[in-house]
Amino acid sequence: MARMSGTRVSIVVFATSFLLGLLFTHWIADSLTLWKPPATDERLWMSATYYSVIAKTPIGFLYLFAFVAIGGGLTILWCLREGEAGNLMFDGGSIFLYASALAVYVHTVLPNLGVNFLTLPESATEIPEPLKRSTLELASSHLVCSVALTGVLALQAGRWWAENNNDPDH
Structure with a gap:
């Protein structure tokens, strides 16, 4: 059973790391709005x-991203099925954080991108207030998703540590 559990955890860690990598690529834009005050019009336009x-x-890329995200979530649910105390604690917390990240992405990030960023105004002298809010909200949502997915990795590492330190063979 430990072999199958290790495979499932590997899938969860892969999917989570893949999604985190996607979010980290946005750092080039997110850092201009969240981490380098003040958020000037020039930075917001960039x-x-x-x-x-x-x-x-x-x-096609969106389908690939969705496939990985759904696969990771289903694998965490599959791990929960074993019903062991460690699984309930670590995987229960993982599914909460994973689902939270997906919910923020689906209900905040995707609609924001689709409504506000498919076309931009021609003028770059002053960013319109609605676009400014949307840009800041998008960066904040990326941060929320990144923190939640980092929590999933931490919980999975905690699960691995707990399982390996309770194993009499180690």
Whole structure:
């Protein structure tokens, strides 16, 4: 049973790491809005332009991302099925964080990208207030998703540590 459990955890860690990698690629834009005050119009335009490129991602890539995200979530649920105390604690927390990240992405990030970033205004002298809010909200949502997925990795590492330190063979 430990071999199958290790495979499932590997799938969860892979999917989570893959999604984190996707979110970390947005750091180039997110850092301009969240971590380098003040959020000037120039920085917000650069971020909005980046998000505009992301909003136009070909649908095939989106299907790949969705496949990985759903696969990771289903694998965590599969791990929960064993019903062991460690699984309930670590995988229960993992599924909560994973589902939270997916919910933020599906209900906040994707609609924001689709509504506000498919086309940008021509003028780059002053960023319109709605676009400014959307840009800041997008960066904040990326941060929330990144923190939640990092928590999933921490819980899976905790599960691995707990299982290996309770094993009499080690």
